[in-house]
Amino acid sequence: MCELFCNFAADMKKHILLTLLFCASLVCAHAETLVLRTGTRVQGTIVFQNEEVVIIRNAEGARFQYPRADVAQILTEEAAQEKTVAEELPEEEIKTSKKASILLELAGGAAVKPGEAAGGGFSADLLVGSHHIGEKHVFIGGGLGYHGLFLGAEKYNFLPVQVALRMPFTETKHAPVFGAALGYGIALSKDYLGGIYAGLDFGYRCQLNPRSAIALVAYAQFHQATVTNTVTIEGNDFSQKAARNLVTSGLKLALYF
Secondary structure, three states: OHHHHHHHHHHHHHHHHHHHHHHHHHHHOOOEEEEEOOOOEEEEEEEEEOOOEEEEEOOOOOEEEEEHHHEEEEEEHHHHHHHHHHHHOOOOOOOOOOOEEEEEEEEEEEEEEOOOEEEEEEEEEEEEEEOOEOOEOOEEEEEEEEEEEEEOOEEEEEEEEEEEEEEEOOOOOEEEEEEEEEEEEEEOOOOEEOEEEEEEEEEEEEEOOOOOEEEEEEEEEEEEEEEEEEEEEOOEEEEEEEEEEEEEEEEEEEEEO
8 A cells, every 4th residue: 555655646746846837837938929921919929830831839738830932921929929019109291490591592593684795694592581381491581692693705693682481292201392483683893784583493301300401403493684885876885784584593502491
């Protein structure tokens, strides 16, 4: 009887030890999550996988088999939790700033005096204004510039005082942009007088951050100048003022900061 009891006790110890080892293996097993291409998630422990199939066992011990082509991702328990938390967090909005911005524009291209002469022109404009109107990246401001035109032997230099608008068509990082400017070009020479200045732009803008952007646009500018012509008739000098319409077009690089 004593020997039978001892054998029974030994068998019980073995069963208890095996049970503890089995439980420990379940605790130590890495829980994983299968993310199927349909978006469904299956949690459990992968018991077998190859290039064709993945077999996973859930917490109840049931096994499920999925074609490898249907599995988009296999996540560990920690990675699955991190991904779930990240998906629950709302996407951070890019807040716009209503503070003053500076717009620097550098341009160069061809210049013409319609029907008379052709040449080249360049310009540099420095504008100050708001880069944001409401929640839109729209620039409205004003400032000064320096514009030089070379038409054969004639040279025209202006200091435009202007107001300007720069407006993207969409609120995306890369967007088409439209621009317009209107002002008065102050003549920098006594040989002619200044006049109305107007400009149009169209191109693409890249928004670098909520306050900074860069744009490359095609432009057309109109300058009005007035020159004084002296005509001698029968020994008498007569002065006559004549208007000059000057047009330039080319490419412009714009920097918002």
